[in-house]
């Protein structure tokens with residue numbers, strides 16, 4: 090197998106629960122799938138260049154939040170030279186499995202890069218109400234929530250699936266729908 094049979098591209102606002110949903114899918118599909126994080130190579134290179142702890146940056150705690158603004162600005166400089174840099178690096182490191190789950194699509198250029206390089210994409214948007222996101226640790230921050238990395242896909246209209254994740258009933262339904270569409274499309 091040269092490429093995955095299907096690639097699920099996940100996007101959503103901060104603390105909408107992208108990682109949570111992706112982990113649930115991974116728990117079901119197990120070795121049939123691989124989670125690909127575009128933030129992986131981005132954080133690895135950023136940590137290396139700034140002498141920081143890569144593992145802490147990959148977590149969902151305060152360490153990542155502390156460096157988020159600087160990381161966004163630094164990665165935008167890399168992208169301005171080469172828009173596909175981080176997508177390419179993440180895919181190069183990923184094990185080939187029937188399903189890839191890309192957990193953190195943030196820009197139209199990310200989607201375009203996948204369209205140019207792979208077939209059979211499923212482009213998903215995860216939603217949660219602002220108060221739910223706040224309860225999960227979201228706090229509006231200038232320089233993070235009003236910039237391209239968080240807002241570029243707000244006006245994207247070509248989602249294959251749009252799913253709510255405000256509570257466990259909704260996340261269960263979302264996961265069921267994603268598994269159903271995945272099974273259908275890799276038959």
Ligand SMILES: Nc1ncnc2c1ncn2[C@@H]1O[C@H](COP(=O)(O)OP(=O)(O)OP(=O)(O)O)[C@@H](O)[C@H]1O
Pocket residue numbers: 101102103104105106107108109110149225254255256257260
């Ligand atoms: N349906 C759910 N039920 C219970 N907890 C949830 C649910 N969805 C998300 N969470 C929790 O909310 C927090 C934020 O979720 P998660 O890290 O998946 O968001 P994210 O969209 O990946 O955020 P970021 O953009 O900051 O990486 C996590 O602690 C996660 O466990």
